[in-house]
Amino acid sequence: MKPTYEPNSKLDLSFTRIVNVPRALxxxxxxxxxxxxxxxxxxxxxxxxxxxxxxxxxxxxTTMQSPEGVEFPNAGCxxxxxPLERLIWTNALLPGYRPSKPTATCGDNDTEFMFxxxxxxxxxxxxxxxxxxxxxxxxxGCEKHAAMGFxxxxxxxxxxLVAMIQQGL
Numbered sequence: 798m799k800p801t802y803e804p805n806s807k808l809d810l811s812f813t814r815i816v817n818v819p820r821a822l823x824x825x826x827x828x829x830x831x832x833x834x835x836x837x838x839x840x841x842x843x844x845x846x847x848x849x850x851x852x853x854x855x856x857x858x859t860t861m862q863s864p865e866g867v868e869f870p871n872a873g874c875x876x877x878x879x880p881l882e883r884l885i886w887t888n889a890l891l892p893g894y895r896p897s898k899p900t901a902t903c904g905d906n907d908t909e910f911m912f913x914x915x916x917x918x919x920x921x922x923x924x925x926x927x928x929x930x931x932x933x934x935x936x937x938g939c940e941k942h943a944a945m946g947f948x949x950x951x952x953x954x955x956x957x958l959v960a961m962i963q964q965g966l
Contacts, residue, residue: 802915802932808939810947811930814955818962820918820925824881825966826958827916832966833859836957839950846870851878856892872897876913887913889934910938927955 804811816823826832830847837844838861845868846860858872874890874897877883889911891897897911910933917928929951933939 802930804930805932807936808933809930810933810939810943811928812948812952813926813928814952815921815923815925816927816955816959817924818959820881820920822962822966823918823925823927823958826962827884832961836954836961837861839953840957850892851875853878854893857886882918884916885913887911889913910934910941912938912942929955 834844841864843862848858850856855875861869873888875886877885913932915930919926
């Protein structure tokens with residue numbers, strides 16, 4: 798089944814970069830918990846726990862830790878898994894497609910919002926074409942996420958992922 802996503806500039810945040818690492822290693826970094834934890838959130842924040850059940854309806858759970866040591870669990874559900882090409886998950890559903898409730902993002906109760914995230918990978922002449930897109934339920938959620946520094950934060954995490962791969966995973 799082909800995805801039917803249509804971009805909406807009022808509800809979506811997205812960026813594309815070419816990174817000088819193999820697509821297969823980027824995929825591993827997104828799909829293996831022990832490889833995801835070192836890079837998934839911008840330092841000095843940490844991802845201290847991760848659970849991945851890599852199938853539609855499966856769990857994608859992380860626990861982030863602030864520099865002050867406060868923990869923020871996040872649970873979601875994979876919607877689509879196309880090996881080496883695409884991951885789609887949402888925090889609007891829990892595993893098994895059970896509806897979820899919004900939770901505070903990174904410890905800020907004013908940043909509760911539901912979203913669906915897509916990571917798309919393709920081969921590029923210089924490595925891998927990487928596209929991250931986050932689809933929001935409403936403009937307010939999109940604006941909150943943009944104000945949190947979506948591109949900067951997700952871009953920094955991508956830089957950390959690339960550095961980890963270049964250092965030999």
